[in-house]
Amino acid sequence: MTISDGRIGAKRPGWARWLGSTNTITQQFLTLGGRADVVSLAGGLPAAELYPIPAIQAAARRALETHGSAALEYGPVEGFPALRQLIAARVTAETGGVFTAANVLLTSGSMQALDLIGKVLIDAGDLIVAQSPTYLGALDAWRPRQPSYRRLDWDSHEAGFGEALAKAKFVYAVPNYSNPTGVLVAQDRRAALLDKVIAAGTWLVEDDPYHSIQLDGPPGRSILSHCVARKSGPYDGPVIYLGTVSKSLVPGLRVGWVIAEAGMIQNLALAKLATDLSGSMFTQAVTLDLLERDFDRHHAKTIVPLYRERRDALCREASLHLRDWFEWDVPVGGMFVWLRAKNRAIDTDELYKFAIEEKVAFVPGSVFDFAGEDRSAMRLNFTRSSPEVLAEGVRRLARAIGNYVSSRPQLKGRDRSRGASSG
Numbered sequence: 001m002t003i004s005d006g007r008i009g010a011k012r013p014g015w016a017r018w019l020g021s022t023n024t025i026t027q028q029f030l031t032l033g034g035r036a037d038v039v040s041l042a043g044g045l046p047a048a049e050l051y052p053i054p055a056i057q058a059a060a061r062r063a064l065e066t067h068g069s070a071a072l073e074y075g076p077v078e079g080f081p082a083l084r085q086l087i088a089a090r091v092t093a094e095t096g097g098v099f100t101a102a103n104v105l106l107t108s109g110s111m112q113a114l115d116l117i118g119k120v121l122i123d124a125g126d127l128i129v130a131q132s133p134t135y136l137g138a139l140d141a142w143r144p145r146q147p148s149y150r151r152l153d154w155d156s157h158e159a160g161f162g163e164a165l166a167k168a169k170f171v172y173a174v175p176n177y178s179n180p181t182g183v184l185v186a187q188d189r190r191a192a193l194l195d196k197v198i199a200a201g202t203w204l205v206e207d208d209p210y211h212s213i214q215l216d217g218p219p220g221r222s223i224l225s226h227c228v229a230r231k232s233g234p235y236d237g238p239v240i241y242l243g244t245v246s247k248s249l250v251p252g253l254r255v256g257w258v259i260a261e262a263g264m265i266q267n268l269a270l271a272k273l274a275t276d277l278s279g280s281m282f283t284q285a286v287t288l289d290l291l292e293r294d295f296d297r298h299h300a301k302t303i304v305p306l307y308r309e310r311r312d313a314l315c316r317e318a319s320l321h322l323r324d325w326f327e328w329d330v331p332v333g334g335m336f337v338w339l340r341a342k343n344r345a346i347d348t349d350e351l352y353k354f355a356i357e358e359k360v361a362f363v364p365g366s367v368f369d370f371a372g373e374d375r376s377a378m379r380l381n382f383t384r385s386s387p388e389v390l391a392e393g394v395r396r397l398a399r400a401i402g403n404y405v406s407s408r409p410q411l412k413g414r415d416r417s418r419g420a421s422s423g
């Protein structure tokens, strides 16, 4: 054994190959965004001051009184039975379908569900059809499996899209208030995509964490419920629906769920067994207590007005300071505003460095693009910060844009005179 530079043994085996393709830029952005002196518009977090601590304390006490040691054991890998039943009953009521606990797998947030889906479906080179830009956590979860991607064309107008669907292992979509764009996909486009998915004989992963963050009215039917309407009897459709309490309650419970046909649930459970043996029965029992009382639905009535106020504050301030350079649609739900540069020569990876100089953080668009090519957009979060902090963040961002543009003579004088943005 050798000792060199304070480390025992100078030589180490190489890292697994997939780490070479990891997007460490994401970690850098999130770390910088977490600095105390930086106004972070980068994260995707709920408002911590609204976390319902007394309700969770009471639920935890009741969960231990009711379930005793069962809430502290390793449990069934599929999850706490009564919570699986409750989720099945909810989805039955919401969709009019026939769902039982056999259609439900409880996971450690929907992030684990994405990882497990990768484990059971993706071999190297397999094709995923996904919205672009799309949730970077999904890209991260599937990166070790080395899939290839094609952009999801909701209207199926692009040449070869039908053939691509037939080859794809699955389609990945966030139709409600997508991360990062905030887009709400129209019902006719959901139904049309489902038709294509059924015809192509592939799976469709519908990831729905923002469902309860309805800022301007409800989002309408899930793709899962469109699917249920196509065929009566026990659910056996191609839609794999992901839910979570991370946005409706708190992310720290780490409770999410997969709704799918029973065979898919069995395979996901096999994969989960090899990942963590069992989720936390304790937080699943706490979640059961809260959901039995419909606490999540009541809680939404508290958080939504505050989030609406924050969205409006961010968009108002952006209209005052950013519209010469960026445009955006005001999101009708979710947690993000997606700013697109009017001048595509603006590079938000570069702009980010200027933003950090001004002590403000956002997430550059490139990390949400599986090709890494879209460098002219950025995601701003409005749920985590007060209206005053959001306003300060936007003012700092405006200064950063000014500095960036001044340093790039080719950008100066271009596009500044274009009309007001949709924001």
Ligand SMILES: Cc1ncc(COP(=O)(O)O)c(C=O)c1O
Pocket (backbone or CB within 6 Å): 044, 108, 109, 110, 111, 112, 135, 137, 174, 179, 207, 209, 243, 244, 245, 246, 251, 255, 256
């Ligand atoms: C689209 C999407 N899917 C999944 C997740 C992960 O959520 P969870 O906390 O349930 O793991 C997020 C979190 O931001 C998300 O935006």
